[in-house]
Amino acid sequence: MTHQWRDALVTPQTTIVETLKILDKVALRIALIVDTEMKLLGVVTDGDIRRSLLKNVPLHESISSIMNIHPVTITKNEIGDPAQLIMSRHGILSIPVLDNGIVIGLEKIQTYKHSETYENPVFIMAGGFGTRLKPLTDNCPKPMLKIGDKPILETLIMQFKRAGFKNIFISTHYLPETITDYFNDGESWGVNIRYVHESKPLGTGGALGLLPDDIPDLPLIMINGDVLTNINIDKLLKFHNNSGGCATMCVREYRHQIPYGVIETENGKIVSMVEKPMQTFFINAGIYVLEPSVYKNVDNDVKIDMPTLLEHKISSGNIVYTFPIYEYWLDIGRMDDFNKAQLDIKGFI
Known part of the structure; x- marks a missing residue:
């Protein structure tokens, strides 16, 4: 107990x-x-x-x-x-x-249960330039910046390893040798790592077209290489498998307070006044689960981002579900995010 x-x-x-x-x-x-x-x-x-x-x-x-x-x-x-x-x-x-x-x-x-293992492929997007984190990224890809004592990418890989996932694919573009020389084939981390290299930036969805043909015919978990999170990966995959959709997008609640009183009018007359209202949105968290029908049908060498790819699927009659995450989540895109991650890493996993 x-x-x-x-x-x-x-x-x-x-x-x-x-x-x-x-x-x-x-x-x-x-x-x-x-x-x-x-x-x-x-x-x-x-x-x-x-x-x-x-x-x-x-x-x-x-x-x-x-x-x-x-x-x-x-x-x-x-x-x-x-x-x-x-x-x-x-x-x-x-x-x-x-x-x-x-x-x-x-x-x-x-x-009572032994840890489950999964054959599902995991695709980590690690090819970005990290322009907003210069000069830290002048000679280092953003996913290889250290949060605590490990690169962001290593923290991600170990989270998937602990959750039972071993088939890891990593997309590279900017300074790829920094990543490939560090992880090699992943044996030292207890996983199998294979790389796909973007000779030119293909967007967050375009790199899917570079995945090898022998990738397991199972739902693929895709995540941006600059995301720090302790999401329950097992539960995410189970949700997707039970939903029946072609894809699942993880979303995060984002709240924005308008700093002014908002006035609603009708024919020039005030009908309501709300002082500094709070607006709530769901934002894309950069984590997806994709059916083979999605990721195996992306054309090679075509630039496309994930939202556009999923919009095409929706317009074709497919269903894309959302999976709200309330667990720790941080997109390390700016310097203040990077500094926050250094403080948070001690307790988030």
């Missing part, structure tokens, strides 16, 4: 955004909503959070507004094999342990 479960307890009045911080910190991917007597009132998983974000539920709402009030639970007598069977049957990763309705623990499927 995990000993961190007490850190995942929240009250019904806790806000969604506060619960997000707890989920991220505790890394159990479930919050247990309890009353003052430790009686379980409901649970919220990271999946519940994602669905609420897609429904535009405000982050300041109380967690009780989205909690599952009928969760699957077990008693202390079911800890062990029965718990594993129940979790497998219901397709859940963790299950509260109750004694007369009172929370006394939390069981995780991870306790």
Whole structure:
């Protein structure tokens, strides 16, 4: 039984955004909503959070507004094999342990399962110039800049390795030898690395046309080489496989406050006034899962970015799903992002 479960307890009045911080910190991917007597009132998983974000539920709402009030639970007598069977049957990763309705623990499927391995290819885009990070990138590709004691690219590769992915493809263009000489074939990192080289920049989608023909005929996970994140890769892939879409794009909620009062008019008359309203958008997080029908049909030597490629698929009648990520995510594009990453790296993985 995990000993961190007490850190995942929240009250019904806790806000969604506060619960997000707890989920991220505790890394159990479930919050247990309890009353003052430790009686379980409901649970919220990271999946519940994602669905609420897609429904535009405000982050300041109380967690009780989205909690599952009928969760699957077990008693202390079911800890062990029965718990594993129940979790497998219901397709859940963790299950509260109750004694007369009172929370006394939390069981995780991870306790009983060996780590899964995947044959799915992983494609890391590492060919950019990193112009906004000059002079750091004058003699070093951006993905090879060190965050902490490791290059960004090494941190990414090790995250995929720990998640069970070993087939790594890396696109290169700017100073490619810096990358290939460092990682070689990936054996020292316990993965298989192959490279595709863009003789000219082909955009974030164009490099897909350079992938070899013998790549496994499975969904491909694609990620920009300057992204720092602790997204659950296993859950992302499972979401994609269950969705039935041709592609999945990871998105991040972005909030922007207009610094002025906004006036809405009709025929010159004021109908509403909102002081400094907050606007919420989903932005592209630079992480995708693509079906073979997408990445194996990109023409060789054609420049195209990923949003345009996916727009073409959508216009042809295909479905592209979004996967909201609330976990740590940082696009290291500017100097202030780079400096922030140096501070964050100590605790994000």
